Amino acid sequence: MVSLARPRLLYFNGPWNYLGARILNSYIDPFRRLLEQDFDIVSVEGDRDFRVEVETHRPDVVMFHTGSEAPGEPEVDISNTDAFPEIPRLGYMFRDPFSPSRMPTMNRLKAWRVDQVFTDFRPTDSAAPYFRDTMYLPWWIDDTVFRDYGEAKEFAVTLTGSGWRSKCIYVWRSEVCLELLPKVPIFHAPSLGNRQNGHDYVGESYSRLLNRSQFSAGCGTVNRYLTMKLLEIPASRCCLIAEEIEVLKAAGFRDGENCIFATKENVVDKVRTLLSDPRRLQAITDAGHRLVHDRHTQRNRRQFAEWFALWKRRQPGDRIVQVNPLEPLQLIPAGATVPANTFPAENPLTEKLVRGYESLAAARWADALPKFEEIVGIIPCVAEARLGAALCLLRLNRVPEAIAHLGYNVNLMVRHFGYRWPDPIDLAFLAVCHFRAKDARTGVQLLASFETLRHPALNAMRWIVAKSSPALAARPVFQVSEGDNSSNVESIHVLPQTTFPEWVGALMAGIRG
Amino acid sequence: MSDSPRPRLLYFNGPWDYLGERLRISYIDTFRRLLEQDFEVIPAEGDRDFRREVETHRPDMALFHAGTESPLERESNIRHTDAFPDLPRAGYVFRDPFSPSRLASMNRLRAWGVNQVFTDFRASDSPIPFFADSIYLPWWADDTTFRDYGERKSIPITLAGSGWLTRKFYSWRHPIFIELARRLPVYHVPAFETHQKNDAYVGESYARLLNRSLIAGGCGTVCRYLTLKLLEIPASRCCLLTEETEVMKSLGFQDGVNCIFAEEKNAVAKVSAILDDPARLQAITEAGYELVRWRHTQGSRRMIREWLDLWRRRAPGERVVQGHPLEPLRLARPGEILAPAFPTENPLLEKLQSGYRFLGERRWTDAIETFTGVLDAIPYVAEASLGIAMARLEMGEPAAALPYLEHIFAMQAKLCNYPRPDPISLAYAAVACLRVGQPDTAFGLLARHGRVRHPALNALRWHVARHWRKFRSRHAGWAADENSEIQNSESIHLLPPRPFAEWLEHWSVQVPVAQPATVPA
Numbered sequence A: 001m002v003s004l005a006r007p008r009l010l011y012f013n014g015p016w017n018y019l020g021a022r023i024l025n026s027y028i029d030p031f032r033r034l035l036e037q038d039f040d041i042v043s044v045e046g047d048r049d050f051r052v053e054v055e056t057h058r059p060d061v062v063m064f065h066t067g068s069e070a071p072g073e074p075e076v077d078i079s080n081t082d083a084f085p086e087i088p089r090l091g092y093m094f095r096d097p098f099s100p101s102r103m104p105t106m107n108r109l110k111a112w113r114v115d116q117v118f119t120d121f122r123p124t125d126s127a128a129p130y131f132r133d134t135m136y137l138p139w140w141i142d143d144t145v146f147r148d149y150g151e152a153k154e155f156a157v158t159l160t161g162s163g164w165r166s167k168c169i170y171v172w173r174s175e176v177c178l179e180l181l182p183k184v185p186i187f188h189a190p191s192l193g194n195r196q197n198g199h200d201y202v203g204e205s206y207s208r209l210l211n212r213s214q215f216s217a218g219c220g221t222v223n224r225y226l227t228m229k230l231l232e233i234p235a236s237r238c239c240l241i242a243e244e245i246e247v248l249k250a251a252g253f254r255d256g257e258n259c260i261f262a263t264k265e266n267v268v269d270k271v272r273t274l275l276s277d278p279r280r281l282q283a284i285t286d287a288g289h290r291l292v293h294d295r296h297t298q299r300n301r302r303q304f305a306e307w308f309a310l311w312k313r314r315q316p317g318d319r320i321v322q323v324n325p326l327e328p329l330q331l332i333p334a335g336a337t338v339p340a341n342t343f344p345a346e347n348p349l350t351e352k353l354v355r356g357y358e359s360l361a362a363a364r365w366a367d368a369l370p371k372f373e374e375i376v377g378i379i380p381c382v383a384e385a386r387l388g389a390a391l392c393l394l395r396l397n398r399v400p401e402a403i404a405h406l407g408y409n410v411n412l413m414v415r416h417f418g419y420r421w422p423d424p425i426d427l428a429f430l431a432v433c434h435f436r437a438k439d440a441r442t443g444v445q446l447l448a449s450f451e452t453l454r455h456p457a458l459n460a461m462r463w464i465v466a467k468s469s470p471a472l473a474a475r476p477v478f479q480v481s482e483g484d485n486s487s488n489v490e491s492i493h494v495l496p497q498t499t500f501p502e503w504v505g506a507l508m509a510g511i512r513g
Numbered sequence B: 001m002s003d004s005p006r007p008r009l010l011y012f013n014g015p016w017d018y019l020g021e022r023l024r025i026s027y028i029d030t031f032r033r034l035l036e037q038d039f040e041v042i043p044a045e046g047d048r049d050f051r052r053e054v055e056t057h058r059p060d061m062a063l064f065h066a067g068t069e070s071p072l073e074r075e076s077n078i079r080h081t082d083a084f085p086d087l088p089r090a091g092y093v094f095r096d097p098f099s100p101s102r103l104a105s106m107n108r109l110r111a112w113g114v115n116q117v118f119t120d121f122r123a124s125d126s127p128i129p130f131f132a133d134s135i136y137l138p139w140w141a142d143d144t145t146f147r148d149y150g151e152r153k154s155i156p157i158t159l160a161g162s163g164w165l166t167r168k169f170y171s172w173r174h175p176i177f178i179e180l181a182r183r184l185p186v187y188h189v190p191a192f193e194t195h196q197k198n199d200a201y202v203g204e205s206y207a208r209l210l211n212r213s214l215i216a217g218g219c220g221t222v223c224r225y226l227t228l229k230l231l232e233i234p235a236s237r238c239c240l241l242t243e244e245t246e247v248m249k250s251l252g253f254q255d256g257v258n259c260i261f262a263e264e265k266n267a268v269a270k271v272s273a274i275l276d277d278p279a280r281l282q283a284i285t286e287a288g289y290e291l292v293r294w295r296h297t298q299g300s301r302r303m304i305r306e307w308l309d310l311w312r313r314r315a316p317g318e319r320v321v322q323g324h325p326l327e328p329l330r331l332a333r334p335g336e337i338l339a340p341a342f343p344t345e346n347p348l349l350e351k352l353q354s355g356y357r358f359l360g361e362r363r364w365t366d367a368i369e370t371f372t373g374v375l376d377a378i379p380y381v382a383e384a385s386l387g388i389a390m391a392r393l394e395m396g397e398p399a400a401a402l403p404y405l406e407h408i409f410a411m412q413a414k415l416c417n418y419p420r421p422d423p424i425s426l427a428y429a430a431v432a433c434l435r436v437g438q439p440d441t442a443f444g445l446l447a448r449h450g451r452v453r454h455p456a457l458n459a460l461r462w463h464v465a466r467h468w469r470k471f472r473s474r475h476a477g478w479a480a481d482e483n484s485e486i487q488n489s490e491s492i493h494l495l496p497p498r499p500f501a502e503w504l505e506h507w508s509v510q511v512p513v514a515q516p517a518t519v520p521a
Helices: A021-036 A050-057 A102-111 A129-133 A171-180 A204-211 A229-235 A246-250 A267-275 A278-295 A303-313 A348-361 A365-378 A383-395 A399-416 A424-436 A440-449 A456-468 A500-512 B021-038 B050-057 B102-112 B173-183 B204-212 B229-235 B246-250 B267-275 B278-295 B303-313 B347-360 B364-377 B382-394 B398-415 B423-435 B439-448 B455-467 B469-474 B500-510
Strands: A008-013 A040-045 A061-068 A089-094 A116-119 A155-161 A186-190 A213-218 A239-242 A319-321 A330-332 B008-013 B040-045 B061-065 B089-093 B116-119 B155-160 B186-189 B213-218 B239-242 B319-321 B330-332
Touching: A008 A021, A008 A050, A021 A040, A021 A061, A021 A089, A061 A102, A089 A102, A089 A303, A116 A129, A116 A303, A155 A171, A155 A204, A155 A267, A171 A186, A171 A213, A171 A267, A186 B173, A204 A213, A204 A229, A213 A229, A213 A267, A229 A239, A229 A278, A239 A267, A239 A278, A267 A278, A303 A319, A303 A330, A348 A365, A348 A383, A365 A383, A383 A399, A383 A424, A383 A500, A399 A424, A424 A440, A424 A456, A424 A500, A440 A456, A456 A500, B008 B021, B008 B050, B021 B040, B021 B061, B021 B303, B040 B050, B061 B102, B089 B102, B089 B303, B116 B303, B155 B173, B155 B204, B173 B186, B173 B213, B173 B267, B204 B213, B204 B229, B213 B229, B213 B267, B213 B278, B229 B239, B229 B278, B239 B267, B239 B278, B267 B278, B303 B319, B303 B330, B347 B364, B347 B382, B364 B382, B382 B398, B382 B423, B398 B423, B423 B439, B423 B455, B423 B500, B439 B455, B455 B469, B455 B500
Parallel strands: A008 A040, A008 A061, A061 A089, A089 A116, A155 A186, A155 A213, A213 A239, B008 B040, B008 B061, B061 B089, B089 B116, B155 B186, B155 B213, B213 B239
Antiparallel strands: A186 B186, A319 A330, B319 B330
């Protein structure tokens, strides 16, 4: 007999007290409501004993939320996660795909032994191997909040959030804003960071603001992915102005039908034309509203329930796969070919990164370097670009600049994010740089400073150093066996090396210059 | 003021069809309503025969509106203004005090023979003889439009009009916009060109926008004078955010009492604090609203009627004078000297004047740097361009002077359609042409505006004609007589008035005739 009761989901999440109202209302609360559609939620916050919680609540499935990037994010300790291995475990990663803060998240999910990772970005947005089998949960609008409130239209154009008045990851926004500001009345409401509480436009008040606006604009950042804003605007019966990107088209958006695709060259004309044609503007606005409420609400994002249902009926060797995030998950029998993903992967930033690493692999240091530097110029925290730049600079004999890039990566992870470890590949190559700079003391200090950190790259570097100095070889941290592939940490880097000997080769090449 | 029936005012104005809705509604219509408070207004638009109009309408007074800055503005032809010389006549100058388009208004009012000039700027903002006795009519909020509509407050901060996006002209606005937009929700409503008709908020819709806003910002431009916006905001029961200027304080505005005075470094903190304290915001808004309704609506701007009453009863030798512009006009005895009663603070003008002081001290580089600062703020200040050109000529660099003189004419053409150049600008342009070896261009310039008379031009023409006989014969029509002090054009320049002889001496130094390169073949 089939049980009609909803599955019970034990939801490890939070604490969230380090976040401001905007992030809580826009991302954390809607995610819980998304889960509540399909599961009975038992929510547990902060440090927990997994075994005790499962014994207490007897869940059918477990979900781990891995936190949110913001100063003050705590490192949650969930103990005894080796218990109850048979209970399916999901993990959710709420991060930017270019943020180094993915690394702590990846390590949490690794420690918590999740069976399936879901992310708020496409697997293709992050080139690291870790994300090959992750599933993408595209943003949705919570239609209990983002809807037509019947407000009178008060503003011609509203621009909310980040990036309108500065050059940052939202490259389209600042260009479009510069064109619109002198020509069209603009209501601009800035975003003030993830800890900020005093924002006037959050949740319903934000939706009502959009509802009072004829147009509002948004983009998919320099990565051209789906951001929540791109759905919140039409959901609030406001005409969306957006950059023409593949993801939006895949999500059903069409220029002049249910949104306006604009560039800095034509945005003013397009807006003015529609402002003087209220019937057409109304038709586009209504069509956008219909599209989002038909296809992009919480009701259209049932991946967790689908996954759990497939997980329960899978046979040995079966795989749950996501061919398109806007279509149901599929169960692929053992041995069957997994269909290719049909969702657009367009991402200029990742493409540039990949091209940079291709040049690097071909030893075209001077070609690769500007590609990495361009990425860092747009988003300073892209650790993969900084490592790529550092490797080029090492080969170009510009060691101090290489040290600056890798020092940035290590400091960001340890000091800014407060994570207990830096990325081991950054650490290994930073040590290489210092050896190249004839500063062996700093190089040794770096390699000795995170004693418990294990990764083939770091193991290899420690082994190389120990080989060169019997005195160091006596220190426990440098007592590494040749070929030690042990790892207790995920890296966000995308270098092709995976094994100890491959890393020895790469590191020695760096040391020799 | 007299209780007698309203005097009949023959109001020469317009036509205004070249102006966009914003200018017409905000400035032209409101001025007419101001007049209608105290006069039975008989409007007469465009080309007119003054004698016939006066004969037809038998007015008690004539008022000439001297037009509005726009490249589409037309030159009205008002004939026979020598008729009825006893009829009191006033003129109204609606211009920026730094705009070269003042010249058009000045020459019109000169030709129409007005007894009194009223201006929308302080006489001290444009310290040239023409405005020495002008009466300042400070802006007012027309309370038929700018009032409390009882709108729900739905907008935290509104920044409407020009200047929020660039550093020009409204020097306070741009840094304030950058600071506020970084931290607070801001509604920015740009203003369009004077002749465009697609402004989103004009008149009542603009007042309602302000009425819906908790706070709105405005300033007195780089000149720190009173702008209309500074009254429209509180009049619409909206809290005014502005720069602390002497004029605002003199008009009754006090920080934290009836407005917020802010600067770049404290704007976000002050605005955030007041947004977080609704009771205080309400109190300030209310006090600003009361101040404007009490002292700064059309009801408090009766100068033109006051002038007429005083003009009629003045004794021989008496003058109608203005002390503080919020106090009634009065009659001054012959020889009575008036102490300044209203703040004259004007950083732009002060910079201009210090530039001219540097010129007087022969500190050419300092002068150029100072004038360049003026042009950086407002690119069309002809006095600054002329100052740089004069310094360059003195430095022996006429080729570097010429572009600044050309810039003066280009700016005048861009801003207004007035066909006659400033005579001093014209003279210096001709001098620069002569100095760079382009005498034909110089003579062409002088010939093209052959009817313009001014001691500076007269002297230059005489000098040129005396030494280049060929051109004198070719352009006999403009070759002035020696010592001609005839002047039929005003000048906006800050140079002290000089007679023909002094100009001639000046040009003789500037354009030495012995230079072979300047002598045409």
